[in-house]
Amino acid sequence: xxxxxxxxxxxxxxxxxxxxxxxxxxxxxxxxxxxxxxxxxxxxxxxxxxxxxxxxxxxxxxxxxxxxxxxxxxxxxxxxxxxxxxxxxxxxxxxxxxxxxxxxxxxxxxx
Amino acid sequence: xxxxxxxxxxxxxxxxxxxxxxxxxxxxxxxxxxxxxxxxxxxxxxxxxxxxxxxxxxxxxxxxxxxxxxxxxxxxxxxxxxxxxxxxxxxxxxxxxxxxxxxxxxxxxxxxxxx
Numbered sequence: 001x002x003x004x005x006x007x008x009x010x011x012x013x014x015x016x017x018x019x020x021x022x023x024x025x026x027x028x029x030x031x032x033x034x035x036x037x038x039x040x041x042x043x044x045x046x047x048x049x050x051x052x053x054x055x056x057x058x059x060x061x062x063x064x065x066x067x068x069x070x071x072x073x074x075x076x077x078x079x080x081x082x083x084x085x086x087x088x089x090x091x092x093x094x095x096x097x098x099x100x101x102x103x104x105x106x107x108x109x110x111x
Numbered sequence: 112x113x114x115x116x117x118x119x120x121x122x123x124x125x126x127x128x129x130x131x132x133x134x135x136x137x138x139x140x141x142x143x144x145x146x147x148x149x150x151x152x153x154x155x156x157x158x159x160x161x162x163x164x165x166x167x168x169x170x171x172x173x174x175x176x177x178x179x180x181x182x183x184x185x186x187x188x189x190x191x192x193x194x195x196x197x198x199x200x201x202x203x204x205x206x207x208x209x210x211x212x213x214x215x216x217x218x219x220x221x222x223x224x225x226x
Contacts, residue, residue, distance in 0.1 A: 032213075043115075044154075044202065044217040089154060097142060098167055099215060103153040 003027060006090045006102030013080055014110050021075040021105050023064075023090030033057075033066055033073040034091040036101070044089070047075075082109045113137075115218035117203050123224045124193055132188045132221045136205030143186050144206070144215060145178060149199040157201075160186060193225045 007022040025033065035047040035057070048057030050066040050073065057064050062077045073090060090102040116135040124130050136143050145157040156170040160180040171177070175193075180186040190197055200222045204215040 034214075043219045044204075046214050046216075049214065093213070095167070097159055097161065097213070098156055098169075099144070099213070100156060101146075101154040 003094055004090050004092055004100055004102040006088075007105050008103070009087075010106040010108060012108045012110065015082055016079045017109075019075070019077040019080045019084075019107070021088055021090075021107070023073045023075065023102060025071050025073065025090075025092050027071070027092065027094075030066075030068060031092045031094070033064070034099070035062070035064055035073070035075050036089045036091060038087045038089070038104075040086065047088070080107075080109050082111050085109045115203055115205050115216055117201075117218035117221050119221055120219065121222045121224075123226065125226050126195060127192055129189065129191045130193055130223060132190075132201050132203075132223070134186045134188070134203030134205075134218060136184065136186070136203070137207070137216055138184075140205035140207050140216075141183065142206040142208055142213065143180055144204040145186070145188050146202040146204065147172075147199045148202055148220070154202070157188070190223075193223075195225045198223055198225045 003026045032051045034049045037047045038044045048059040050057040053068040055066045064073050064075045085108050087104045087106050089104045094100045118133045143160040147155045158168040158178050162183045163180050175191045178188045200220040202220045204217040206213045206215050
């Protein structure tokens with residue numbers, strides 16, 4: 001099965017709401033963890049990453065903390081904007097080179 | 112080039128025909144990946160290359176799928192005798208592996224529609 005499980009969407013919020021998208025992983029060891037984002041009509045791009053336990057990745061107001069105790073890497077943002085509407089993917093490396101993704105969570109922010 | 116370039120951006124083909132999808136990675140990137148994105152299926156790993164070798168091709172769905180990479184640069188994904196279930200967006204990515212956490216840069220994708 002997939003080693004990355006993320007919150008099922010779609011998620012719809014109002015502007016300025018608090019966002020959490022859950023992501024958990026299964027792994028032996030401590031793989032690097034990532035959030036990628038796919039904006040409408042654009043290619044997939046890196047949002048943030050964390051390379052070891054307790055690291056916090058951050059970018060564009062988004063944050064995610066690598067929690068080995070709960071094997072989680074939840075994505076959070078304190079105040080979302082309409083421009084944050086996109087599909088978000090959690091990912092981790094499986095082995096040295098194979099990046100595996102969660103199913104993706106579609107986020108829609110209404111003004 | 113500045114980014115990962117994929118062609119064609121859109122391809123419509125008839126069932127049973129062969130298709131070739133091309134990926135031109137970022138210059139100097141040694142690792143190259145192919146993924147498939149289908150509606151409701153997320154991102155499915157197909158194959159990755161390190162230089163011209165493919166250490167992991169475990170994700171190729173069937174023997175109708177093959178990929179090659181030449182000169183450590185351009186890669187071609189070939190689908191023979193296409194089926195309707197092959198319809199998807201095929202994404203290519205490359206990586207420089209210059210850090211402990213490889214960051215993949217993705218192309219815009221090739222959308223394949225099999226009629």
